[in-house]
Amino acid sequence: MKLPQPLAELCHRFWSWLISPSLLFAAVMLAFPAFLFQKNLTVLAGEAAAFFFLALTRRGKLRLLPSLLMIAGITFFSLLSPHGQVVARWGTLTITTGALETGLRRGVTLAGMVFLSQLAVSPQVGLPGRVGAFVVDMFGVLDQLVGKQQEFRQALRKKDGAGGVMAALDQRLYQVYWQREKKEPDSIRDEDMVRCHFTGRGIVVMLAWLGMLYSLLVWF
Numbered sequence: 001m002k003l004p005q006p007l008a009e010l011c012h013r014f015w016s017w018l019i020s021p022s023l024l025f026a027a028v029m030l031a032f033p034a035f036l037f038q039k040n041l042t043v044l045a046g047e048a049a050a051f052f053f054l055a056l057t058r059r060g061k062l063r064l065l066p067s068l069l070m071i072a073g074i075t076f077f078s079l080l081s082p083h084g085q086v087v088a089r090w091g092t093l094t095i096t097t098g099a100l101e102t103g104l105r106r107g108v109t110l111a112g113m114v115f116l117s118q119l120a121v122s123p124q125v126g127l128p129g130r131v132g133a134f135v136v137d138m139f140g141v142l143d144q145l146v147g148k149q150q151e152f153r154q155a156l157r158k159k160d161g162a163g164g165v166m167a168a169l170d171q172r173l174y175q176v177y178w179q180r181e182k183k184e185p186d187s188i189r190d191e192d193m194v195r196c197h198f199t200g201r202g203i204v205v206m207l208a209w210l211g212m213l214y215s216l217l218v219w220f
Contacts, residue, residue, distance in 0.1 A: 008060035048112030071107030078103025
């Protein structure tokens with residue numbers, strides 16, 4: 001999904017005015033527990049959808065289909081271990097409420113985590129210390145791995161069987177590794193990364209967002 005260019009530029013300016021990249025990254029990290037421990041499936045799905053649209057407005061474009069396929073796949077495999085009340089039968093497959101809810105919860109949780117990481121990751125994020133640099137770098141690698149899925153699918157089609165899957169994964173990891181090796185960390189940090197700064201409106205937005213997520217966690 002891709003926003004029209006004028007709307008994408010408007011959203012980019014809005015995010016730049018609203019909250020600094022480093023403060024947004026910190027807010028997203030604090031939001032993870034409120035999302036992961038949410039027990040209400042409806043609220044969980046609503047939060048994941050909200051994270052998707054937030055990440056879409058911040059980045060301008062985002063892939064939704066892979067996440068939907070991931071949710072569908074996880075749910076399907078969860079149905080292979082039926083438990084709970086039987087709601088339908090499809091040949092030898094028994095669909096139960098327990099297995100269906102478990103699969104949806106796992107799939108939606110993983111998709112929401114991907115959307116949160118895409119919302120947080122930015123080349124302008126700067127966190128102090130080696131630990132901060134490691135966390136930012138880790139999410140940067142994740143963002144590169146989930147990106148360019150077209151190239152991964154093309155490499156996968158050229159190889160057959162389980163060995164082909166591992167070969168395609170190995171090729172994708174190799175590409176990401178050398179892409180990062182070619183960059184000069186010092187020059188990137190000096191030119192691209194903005195100094196960590198905290199504005200009053202950014203702090204208010206962060207606290208309001210976290211307050212809403214943790215309130216939903218407590219209420220539901």
